[in-house]
Amino acid sequence: MKPASFEYYAPTNVDEALARLAELGYGVKVLAGGQSLVPSMNFRLAQPPALLDLNNVQELFYIRPTSDGGVAIGTMTRDSQVEHDALIKEKFPIIAAAMHFMAHPQIRNRGTFGGAIAHADPTAQLPAVVLALNGRMRIRSQQGERWVAAEEFFVGPFTSVLEPEELLVEVELPPTPAHSGWSYRQMERQAGAQALVGVAVMVSLDEAGKCRSARIAFLSVGETAVLARQAAQMLTGQKPTAELIHAAAETAANVDIEPGGDIHCSVEYRRHLAEVLARQALTEAFERAGR
Amino acid sequence: METKYFGKRIQRNEDPRILTGQALFVDDVELPDMLHATFLRSDYPHARINSIDISAALARPGVIAVYTAKDMGDYWKPGPLLVPAPTAIPGVVFNKRTQVPMAREEIRHQGEPIAVVIAKSRYIAEDALADIVADLEPLDPVVDVEKALEPGSPLVYNDLGTNLASHVQQENGNYAAAAAQADVVIKAHIVIDRGIAGAMENRGLVVQWDPKSQHLTVWATTQAPIALRNGLSGILGLSESQVRVIAPFVGGGFGPKIMVFQPEEVVLTWASMKLGLPIKYIEDRQENFLAMTQERNQIHDAEIALTKDGKILGVKDVFVQDTGAFNSYALTVPLNTQTHTTGPYKVPNYYSEFRVAFTDRILVTPVRGAGRPYGVFVMERLMDLAAKKLGLDPTEIRRRNYLQPEEFPYRTGIIGQDFAKNILDSGNYPATLDKALEMIEYEQFIKEEQPKLRAQGKHVGIGVVTFTEGTGVGPYEGGRVTVEASGKVSVATGVGTQGQGHYTSFAQVVAEQLGVPVEDVRVVTGDTDQFHWGAGTFASRGATVAGNAIHAAASLVRAKILKLASKTLQVPEEDLVLENSEIHSATHPTTCIPLGELAVKANPSRGAVEPGAEPGLEATAYYGPPYGATAGGTVAMIVEVDTELMRVEIKRYVIAHDCGTVINPLIVDGQIHGGVSLGVGNSFFEKLVYDENGQLMNGTFMDYLIPRATDMPYIEIGHLSTPSPLNPLGIKGVGEAGAIPTPAAFAQAVENALADYNLEVREIPLSPNRLFELLEESKTS
Structure with missing residues (x-):
């Protein structure tokens, strides 16, 4: 249960990350919290030639209110941070409730919100919650930016609409109506x-x-x-x-x-x-x- | 007896080291130039090996050696039988097929090693596995234990002509005659599954052959360091004094680590001698599922014959057991089942027959409980069915059939794992029932609580079962106790340890005799250079057998101390007191000598030692019990079943337990907690699922569930003590106590909770999915 060897890149900003994705395409796998990717590498089920580690990309760690009263979550925000965030608790208590069932606290301390979405595991809580909340995904590449609704984002087991050169940078949740x-x-x-x-x-x-x-x-x-x-x-x-x-x-x-x-x-x-x-x-x- | 250390609830000597990461485990051993090994394991459960091409792997940079069975030449041979065939049982059939170092012509279970790679790092070694080209021809696998015994089944061993590994029939009295006279005879088909041991630490091995000193050192996660040393030296053609086996701290064994001469041990010691370099092998969790020995299912057809007032006239049990591809550990598991079925009850007529089948799966060796829980499950289910049929309260039918305290020693007439006719040494089962019922407030629960909760639509039920645990079997263990010049005491034993607290409980035994603080007693166990006689830590025997040996050695040292102190202080021995690491006169406390000073006097650097005298304050002693000590107890459990989601929650868990004299109640509690956890696993989590092709479907902890802290009930323990008359300390074992009764209590409680569904639980584990199926069936029936 040791991974095969791989190249390792640790960009410090999104532009750098996107450049690397454009360069390596299918030859690189994005490392967010690593709670699913690293075990599958240890099992050698995944043998990516290279890893693109986003843990130093500070601009991807955030939770902030949007102008319409919703919330935007940066892709690298740790699950536990979302789980315990006051704004999230106020606006989307369903997230904290669902996260309680998501693996274990140690895993949530490391796992990331965007990572869980991009991983598109059909047995995971967050894709279903974001689907119920009618969220949308902000996706960037060197070509620009696009938004994809949760309903369109997940296409199969561990498969989303993300192209190899693209990065999920943010999940946006619209405000819930009254009552x-x-x-x-x-x-x-x-x-x-x-x-x-x-x-x-x-x-x-x-x-x-x-x-x-x-x-x-x-x-x-x-x-x-x-x-x-x-x-x-x-x-x-x-x-x-x-x-x-x-x-x-x-x-x-x-x-x-x-x-x-x-x-x-x-x-x-x-x-x-x-x-x-x-x-x-x-x-x-x-x-x-x-x- | 007034004691200062013995019997006290004190914290464990070893815990600070373990909890702060300062304890040596095998994977902590780092040696210069150490190589790393990994094994290529078969994906097929049954296949012929046509060829194995290792050339590409050998060419990979960093790979030092790759070996297959063919490279081992004459060294390759099936391992020894670890437990002899039970020839003491008349008419026994036993076809021996023991484990081989690596598959040579034929693969017989998924995970069987077929090649080993030794490289500069584990990473490189694993890379090289993909370079090996093995041409394997799949053969029909033997997967199902019952089908294995049907005519026309594919064969695990063609040369044997059958998959029957053994057949044993034992009878005490005459069951058929008893059944003919019975008012009621109740039959049940019962299926029981168990699984992996799931120790936190997987197997590990560091082997170091030193060509210059011609000495082999082996660090191993073993429960039997001495057996491993003796066996390896024989296999390798070395003198026993050339081999040192060290079992350092072991992160749980639970049975399978008793298994010695495992493929990895045999292959890597040989490889280290060939290469002249040390090699490390640490089994990973994936391999643990595919290569470490385990327990699996038994299928029983059992019946019980009773009078109309609930007196047992006889029990009959016919079962099959899967042994996997080998039977190196002979019949310990099914024999334990056979001897534990009748348990605490007086069963005048008992017929038991089992057949063991070879299958293309990992070999079966004991896992905590070791066949006992199956027997208890069968018997307790029969008792529950009988209670229902006769309209008796489940506790009442048990009460009517218990062996009474004055009936011991009780001879069951059945030969057990130690090949002697089973004798229960002592016990008081009615007292354990009373205690458990009192603790769980049985009357109050069934008369008030349960009706109230049922009225609210809740499905709550209670289960109460009594069990025995044969413990403390021979052959023997030994111990050496030495008072050092510092006044501290060292103890060496060969029993080994797997985390049970031996460093503390053995220290308490010695501290009591020698009047020293427990933390001043340093215990070494599992280093063959320190003590090289003994059998190992298994069958709940460590405290009983090694504990009494160490007690005997400490008593001899105490006698030496008294003799020498009497002479030195000019005080009669009867007037001497050993406490606080000194010896003083009871009448003139200032007349005293520190223990360390006395130890120095016992080992003079000049002058003549009297003929016949031994130097030092040291003694070695051994203890071998005539037969095992029988522990026992009663478990009472309350469960609540959510009949919509099929969630089962254990609301209360009470155990009234009797393991004779207790050395340290804290450690006994811990043993019970651990055992209960395994029992909870067996009750509704743990099952190795193989598909029809013999592929393991749940070989990770994501799919194979073991209980975690969040799954455990609060365990309420009541201690009773019926000392064993067999050993001076009155100790009985406790290692398997929690595991044995839990599935049976769980089944009864679930059944009771679902009383309005008319459902019978005749199998374990009971997953939510299975419970759903049973409830659906009960709706349509």
Whole structure:
């Protein structure tokens, strides 16, 4: 469990990093917190010829409010910093709640917010949470900058729209509307273990107490974090009664997702969990929205 | 007995060093010009080796040597049988197939080594693994233990013509006759799985052949340093005095580190002698999953025959056990199962039969519990089914069948792992039940708490099981106790250590005898140059066997001290007191001599020593028990099951435990905690999953889950003491206590929590996924 040899680059600013990416393309892998990359290198599952270490790029470490009332998170911001940040706690308590389930504190001290997004692990919490929050990604290369919505960003297991010469530099989260509610629920076999199923839910109510919007994002049920669109549609414009929530959860589990089975969780159990968790999360989120 | 150190809850001598990173572990050994080894391991569970081309690996800069089995010539041969075949059991079938250094013609399990690379760094060595071209022809693997024994199964050993490794039948009384008279006979098919030992420290080895001194030094993570030295010297053709094995601090063993003459040990000592340079090999976690010995499943068809008032007339158990590709450790695991099944109960008629099968998997050797938890699980499940059938409270049916304190020593008539007919030396099982029920407030729980919680829709249940633990088996251990000129005391023993606190508990035994502070007693264990007689640390025997040997040696030294002090101080021996590192008169306390000064007098630099006298205040003694000491206890556990998510939480865990006389309750608590953790793992986490091709599906800690701190309940321990009559200190072992009863208690508690589902737990581990399936089945049935 020793990595193969590799070249190592440690730029101190984004321009330098982008130049290196342009030069090396597929021959370089970006090192953020290293909590997934380094183990896979030790297992020799990944043998990148070169690493581009962003840990000295100070301009990528930040959490700041945006002009529209949202928050922008620099790609290198440590997970634990996001988890305990006052602004995040105030505006997006779902992030801190979900992070509680994300591996262990030691790993969150080193792991980075952008790293977890760029890694695009379908069993990870942050892609689903950012999807539920309708976040967008700021991507830079020497050619310029582009923005990609979370819904477009994740394309497959450990695969995103990022091109080899591109760098994810920021995740931006839009403000949540008034009368919003959130919930994060998951089932795991032990603290810090991979979620068998997880769900991040964001809802908002209109003045009449009807569901204005619902975003239900699952993890560990497919090739990427998955939005349950039909379930959301069932809820939109309706009073979120217990019966409706039950029906929406059932639709989410049986129509919106196509989960696979593995040694810890059969397809049937996974659908069962998805339904239970979606029901619990929707109930809790609507309760919070109504307060 | 009033004691000053013995029996006291004191902190461990070794902890400051361990906690501050100052303790020597094998990987801390750094030697000049040391090389690093890694092994090419087979991905196939079963394959023929057509050819192995090592030329590209040899050409890689930094690679010093690459060897395959063929390079080893006549040195290559299957290892010895570590435990003899149990010929004492009439009619036993035992087909011996022991582990080989590296696969030569045929690969028999995934992870079996087929080549070794020795290089200037581990990095280079791992790079070179990819340079080796092995032409392997896959063969049909033998994966499933039951299918392995069916006609027409592929064979692990063609020359054997069968996968049957052994077949053992034992009977005490006549089960068939008992069953014929019974009011009820209950049958159960029970499947039990266990897994890796999962020690924090993987295996490690540093070997150093010094060509000039013609001496081999081996640092090894072993539980049996003396056996390793003796065996390696024989294999290498060296004198035992040319080989020194040091087992420094070992970060957990839990059984598999008892396994000696492992491929790595045999190959690398040979390679070091060939190269004349030291070599380090540190097993990584991935290899640990694929190459370190483990335990796996047993499948039982068991039955119990009772009278209508719940008296056991007989038990029958027929099971199969997977031994993997080899059976170097013979039958210790299934024999432990066989002897522990009837446990604390009076079972007048007991029939037990097992068949062991070879499969293309890693060989099975004992892991903490070592077959005992399987037996306890089977018996306790039978008791629970019987209680349900007869309408008895689970605790009541147990109470009606316990062996009573006055019935010891009790002969079960079954031959155990030490090849002697099993005798339970002593015990008081009803007392452990009473204590556990009192601690968990059993009556209050079932009459008030549980109905109240059930009314709230909560699924809470309780499980109560009693178990025995055969401990402290022979053959023997020894110890040497020496008072040094400083007044401090050194102790040497060969038993080895794997983190159990021997540096403290042995020191307490000696401190008590010699009147010195515990921290002034320095214990060396696991260095064959310091003491070279002994068997090893396994089977919960360290404290019992080595502890009594050291006690005997300390008592001899005490006698020497008294004799010499009496002469020196002119005080009769009866009037002498040993305390605070000095010897003084009880009646005239100022008449005294420091212990160190006395030690110097015992080792004079001039003058004549009387004929027959031995120099110094030193003695060596040995202790070998006639048979094992039986510990036991009762566990009570309350669980809550979330029937939506299938989460099971242990709300309370109580153990009333009896390991005879306790040297240090703090250490005993720690042993129980560790054992319970393993038991919790067996209850709902740990299972090695192989696919139908024999590929391990969960060979990392990401997929193979072991309990962590967050999974552990608070463990409430009640100590009872029924001293063993077999040894002077009255000690019984405790190393496996927590592991043995936990799965059985867990199953009963889960079943009780899900009483309204009519569900029977006949297997372990019970993952959330499996619980989901069982609940779904119970809904449709």
